[in-house]
Amino acid sequence: MPWRNAANYGLSAHPTESVAVKISAIRVYQVNLPLVEGRYSWSEGKYVEVFDSTVVELVTDEGLSGYGEVCPLGPFYLPAYGPGARVGIGELAPTLLGEDPTAIGPLNQLMDRALLGHPYVKSAIDMACWDLLGKVTGKSVCDLMGGRFGDSVALYRAIAQRPADEMADNVAGHRADGYSKFQLKVGGKPEEDVERIRAVAGVLTDGEVLVADANTGWRVDDAMRVVNAVSDVDVYIEQPCRSYEHCLAVRRNTTLPFILDENITDIDALLRGHADGAMDVINLKISKVGGLTKARQIRDLCVSLNIPMTIEDSWGGDIITSAIAHLAHSTPEALRFSATDFNSYVTVHNATGAPARTSGHMSASDEPGLGIVPDMDVLGAAVAEYTH
Ligand code: MG
Numbered sequence: 001m002p003w004r005n006a007a008n009y010g011l012s013a014h015p016t017e018s019v020a021v022k023i024s025a026i027r028v029y030q031v032n033l034p035l036v037e038g039r040y041s042w043s044e045g046k047y048v049e050v051f052d053s054t055v056v057e058l059v060t061d062e063g064l065s066g067y068g069e070v071c072p073l074g075p076f077y078l079p080a081y082g083p084g085a086r087v088g089i090g091e092l093a094p095t096l097l098g099e100d101p102t103a104i105g106p107l108n109q110l111m112d113r114a115l116l117g118h119p120y121v122k123s124a125i126d127m128a129c130w131d132l133l134g135k136v137t138g139k140s141v142c143d144l145m146g147g148r149f150g151d152s153v154a155l156y157r158a159i160a161q162r163p164a165d166e167m168a169d170n171v172a173g174h175r176a177d178g179y180s181k182f183q184l185k186v187g188g189k190p191e192e193d194v195e196r197i198r199a200v201a202g203v204l205t206d207g208e209v210l211v212a213d214a215n216t217g218w219r220v221d222d223a224m225r226v227v228n229a230v231s232d233v234d235v236y237i238e239q240p241c242r243s244y245e246h247c248l249a250v251r252r253n254t255t256l257p258f259i260l261d262e263n264i265t266d267i268d269a270l271l272r273g274h275a276d277g278a279m280d281v282i283n284l285k286i287s288k289v290g291g292l293t294k295a296r297q298i299r300d301l302c303v304s305l306n307i308p309m310t311i312e313d314s315w316g317g318d319i320i321t322s323a324i325a326h327l328a329h330s331t332p333e334a335l336r337f338s339a340t341d342f343n344s345y346v347t348v349h350n351a352t353g354a355p356a357r358t359s360g361h362m363s364a365s366d367e368p369g370l371g372i373v374p375d376m377d378v379l380g381a382a383v384a385e386y387t388h
Contacts, residue, residue, distance in 0.1 A: 020100040021136060025059040026093045026386040028086055029379040033071065033317050033346040040073075040345075041161040043187025043217025048074040051315050052082025055350060055379055056089060056124040058101050064135055066101060067374050068127030069319035069350070070120055070287050071342075077215070078262065078288055078314055080120040086383065088121030093386035101129040102136050108293050119265075119290030120314075126291025127323050127370070134369030141326035141371075142364035145296055149336075152361035153328040156181035156211070156310065156338040158345075161188060164199035171203050178360025181209040181338050183238070187217020190225040197226070201233045213238035216262050220246045227254040236281065239263065248278050259283060259310070266290075270298055274305055281337050286313045286323060295327055303335050312340035318354035321362070322370045325355045329364035350378050 033051040041047040053071035060066075075081035095114040099107055107129055111122045130141045142148050157179040159167050171182060184200055186193040197212050204210060212235050218226065223240035227250060238259035240250050251258045261283035264270055273279050282302065286295045295311075302309050311328040313320045321343040328339040341357045343349065351372040355362035365371025 021064070021102055021132070022061045022098050023058050023096050023101050024061040024098075024388065026089070026096060027057040027059065027382040028089055028384040029055040029057070030082070030086065030383045031055060031317065031348065031350050031379060033315075033348050033350075036345055036347055037160065039160065040158075042077075042185040042213075043161070043215040046074065046076055048315075051346065053315075053317050053350065054082060054085040054089070054124060055319060055374065056128050057374075057382075058096075058125070058128040058132060060101065060132065064132060066128040066130075066132030066135065066369065067319055067351070067372065068124035068129075068131065068323070069316055070124040071314065071316040071320060072120060072287070073314045078120070080287065080314065084118075085121055085124065088115065088118050089125065090384055090386065091115055092121065092125065096125065097386060097388050102133045104129050104133060104293055108291070119294070120287040123287035123291040126293050127286070127319070130292050130323075130326075131369035131372075138368050140364060140366055141292070141323070141369060142330045145292075145326060145330035148329045148364060149331065150329075150333045152358070152363045153325060153336060153339045154181070155179060155341050155357060155360050155362060156183050156209075158183045158213075158340075159185060159200070161185040161196075164192065164195040167196055168199040168203045171200060175208075177357065180207060180360060181211070183211040183213050185215065186212045186226070187214035190218070190222045190229075193226050194229045197230045197233060197235055201230075201235060209236070210234065211236040211238055211259065213259075213261070214240045216240075216242040220249050223250040224253060227256055231256065238283070244269070244273070244278070248276060251278055257281070261285070264288075264298075266294070267298060267301060270301060270307075274307065279307075281308045281310065283310045283312070286320070286327065288314060292323060292327060299327060299331055303332055306335070308335050308337040310338040310340075311336065312338075313342065316342040317346060318343045318349050318351040319370065319372055319374070322351070322354045322365065322372045325362050325364040326370065348378060349375060351375055
C-alpha cells in the first residue's frame with residue numbers, strides 16, 4: 001500500500017497564499033425618498049415628508065462593489081440624522097480603506113474602536129460588507145445568515161397619525177394590499193389616542209392584529225389613562241414612554257401585550273428587558289443596533305430566548321428593504337412577529353432586485369449578496385469618495 005501523500009489529509013502540496021479582498025474606495029450617495037402618502041406623522045407632532053437616505057458603495061481592489069443604505073426617520077426619532085450618517089462615514093473611511101470587507105467581525109471591531117457609538121453610521125457600511133461577502137461566496141445574505149424559513153415574510157403596515165376616523169378608513173386600502181397587521185401611530189393626546197385605537201379596532205376582522213405605537217410620546221400618566229381605557233381591546237402597546245423605567249412602570253400595570261422598540265438599542269438592553277419581563281415582543285431595527293451583524297446577534301439571542309421580533313429599520317428604500325428581507329427570512333417563522341417593506345412607502349426606487357410586496361408578504365432574493373442592483377441614475381454623482 002502506497003504511503004498517503006499530504007493531500008490525503010487536507011494539506012495542499014502547493015499551498016497558495018489566499019489574497020484578502022481589500023476596500024479600495026468608498027463612495028457615498030444621497031437620495032431623497034418622498035413618501036407616497038405625502039406626510040408620515042407620529043407622536044408629539046413629528047412628521048417627515050421626504051426621507052434623507054444615504055447609500056454607501058464599498059469598492060474592492062478586484063472591482064466588486066457592495067452596497068448598503070441608512071435612512072433615519074427624520075432627525076428626531078432616534079439619535080440619528082441624514083447628514084450625520086454621511087459625516088460619520090467620512091470619519092470612518094480612512095480606517096476602512098485597505099481592510100477586508102468580508103472579514104465582518106474584525107471590520108466591525110475596527111469601526112467600534114475608531115468611532116465610539118453612532119451605530120447608524122456603521123449600519124450602511126456593515127450592510128455593504130454583507131453584500132460583498134455574498135458576492136464573493138456566491139450566496140445570498142439570507143443563506144449566510146443561516147438559511148431561509150418558509151416561503152415568505154408577513155409584513156405590517158404603519159398607519160400615520162391622523163384623526164381617528166381617517167386612520168380607520170385607511171385600514172381598508174392596506175387590507176386590500178394583503179396586510180393583516182396594522183400599527184397605529186399614537187403618542188398624542190390620551191383621549192384622542194383612545195379614540196384612534198377604538199376606531200381602528202372597530203373595523204378589524206378576525207385574524208387581524210392591532211398595535212398602538214406611542215413612539216415614546218406619552219408620560220406614564222398619559223399611558224396609564226390610555227391602557228386603562230382600552231383594556232377590553234385586543235391591542236399591543238408599543239414603546240409608550242421615553243425611558244425604560246417609565247415603560248416598565250406601565251407594563252407592570254397593564255395586562256395588554258407589550259412591545260419595546262426605542263429602548264432596545266443593544267444586547268444589554270435586551271437582556272435587561274428580558275430579565276425584568278419588560279416586554280413580550282421587541283422591534284429590531286438594523287441601523288438602531290449598528291448594522292446587520294449586530295442585528296443578527298440580537299436576532300439569534302431572541303430566538304434562543306423565545307422573544308418574537310418585528311424586523312425592520314428606522315426607514316429606507318430598496319436596499320434597506322432587501323436587507324430586512326434577508327434578516328427576516330432567515331428568522332424562524334414562530335419568532336417573526338412582523339417586518340416592513342419600506343420600498344412600498346416611498347415614490348423613489350434606488351435599486352432593482354429588491355423584494356416587491358405580494359399579498360402583504362415579501363421574500364429575500366436568492367441572488368448573491370443582497371440581490372440588488374443600484375440605480376445609478378437615481379443615486380446620481382457620489383457626494384463623497386474616499387480612496388487611498
Ligand atoms: Mg416602534
